[in-house]
Amino acid sequence: MARLPRLTVPGYPHHIIQRGNNRQMIFKDKADYERMLALLAEQARQCKVTIHAYVLMGNHLHLLATPETTEGLPRMMQAVGRSYVRYFNRRHQRTGTLWEGRYRSTIVQSERYLLACMAYVDLNPVRAGLAGRPVDYPWSSHAHNIGLRADPLVTPHALYWALGNTPFARQAAYAELVKAGLGSHEREALGRAAHAGWALGEPAFIAALQQKTERRVAKSQAGRPAAPALD
Numbered sequence: 001m002a003r004l005p006r007l008t009v010p011g012y013p014h015h016i017i018q019r020g021n022n023r024q025m026i027f028k029d030k031a032d033y034e035r036m037l038a039l040l041a042e043q044a045r046q047c048k049v050t051i052h053a054y055v056l057m058g059n060h061l062h063l064l065a066t067p068e069t070t071e072g073l074p075r076m077m078q079a080v081g082r083s084y085v086r087y088f089n090r091r092h093q094r095t096g097t098l099w100e101g102r103y104r105s106t107i108v109q110s111e112r113y114l115l116a117c118m119a120y121v122d123l124n125p126v127r128a129g130l131a132g133r134p135v136d137y138p139w140s141s142h143a144h145n146i147g148l149r150a151d152p153l154v155t156p157h158a159l160y161w162a163l164g165n166t167p168f169a170r171q172a173a174y175a176e177l178v179k180a181g182l183g184s185h186e187r188e189a190l191g192r193a194a195h196a197g198w199a200l201g202e203p204a205f206i207a208a209l210q211q212k213t214e215r216r217v218a219k220s221q222a223g224r225p226a227a228p229a230l231d
Contacts, residue, residue, distance in 0.1 A: 007197055009212050010069050012107045013052065013157065015117050015194045018077070019060040019100040026059055026088070026098060033139045035087055036061070039080045041153045047076040050155045053118040055140035057128060062121045064114070066157070077103050106193040107209065107217070109201025113190065114159050118145070119178045120190045134178055142178065147171035 008014065020026040027033050033056050040063075044051050048068035055062050067073040085098045108117050122145075125137035134142040144151035145160065147167060156170075163177075164170040182190075193200035199209055199217040206218045 004197065005215055006074065006102070006105055007107055007199060007213070007215055007217055008067065008070055008073050008105070009107060009209065010067050010072070012209070013064055013066050013110055013114050013117070014073060014105050015108055015121075015190065015200075016063040016065060016073070016077070016103055016105040017060060017194050018081070018103040021097050021100045023059045023100070024098075026061075026084075027056060027139075028092065031091070032088065036080070036084055037139075037153060039083050040076075043076040043079045043083075044153070047072040047079070049073055049076045051141075051153055052114075052155060052157045052160070053121045053141045053145070054153065055121050055124045055137070055142075057124060057130070057139075062124060064108075064117050064121055073105070104194055104197060106197055107199040107201075108190070108193070109199075109205040110157070110159055112202060112205070113186075113200055114157055115163075115174075115177060116182060116186055117190055118160070118174075119182055120187060122178050123181065145171065146175040146178075 027036065036056055040051065040054070043049075044065070049065050049072045050068075051063060051065045053062075053064040065073065067076075081099055081103075088098055089095055108114060122134040122140055122142040125131040125140065126134060131137035134140065135146065135148065141151055141154045143149045144154045145156070160170060160174065163173040189200060196219065198219050199206055201209070210217050
């Protein structure tokens with residue numbers, strides 16, 4: 001069976017995962033993390049993609065981003081991926097592939113899942129045992145979204161702005177949201193959707209989204225059991 005193209009629809013938030021090949025490390029030190037952030041900032045600007053949240057883990061990364069055009073997100077990920085591999089191979093004296101094939105992504109319903117997806121991204125280092133709290137991990141957008149630093153890569157989504165009437169109120173509300181964590185059902189749904197490439201949302205949202213693309217956006221009821229969620 002032919003592989004479905006990635007689901008990309010402009011104006012909607014996309015949860016993106018890119019992994020290292022065979023789960024190998026894609027960041028070895030501070031310079032590697034900083035290069036990835038610089039590439040993301042450059043290409044997001046050029047490709048007209050707005051990044052709302054991110055986390056760079058040792059062997060993978062997550063983004064929550066909204067593209068302005070159908071081509072913007074694939075172009076950004078392709079340009080970042082190619083540039084980073086050239087940099088990484090040259091710096092660490094290696095050759096060959098770095099990525100586990102193409103990136104994975106899905107569209108999430110803003111009103112139902114956007115803030116939950118931000119929390120999912122922020123909590124990734126905690127789930128992996130790399131930090132006791134999201135704020136303790138330096139390579140994510142969490143510190144920006146709770147007001148501890150300014151991160152030029154991050155542009156808040158309208159639903160983040162709606163958390164409060166002042167920056168302090170928004171930051172405090174978001175910090176509490178992340179502190180409360182996610183239920184297992186919500187966490188698994190977010191991970192499974194990004195891994196499988198099916199849109200995540202309520203039936204009316206899925207039906208409306210399907211009208212905007214020829215690519216099937218949701219899995220039919222019949223078929224194989226859902227794949228397990230991957231962080």
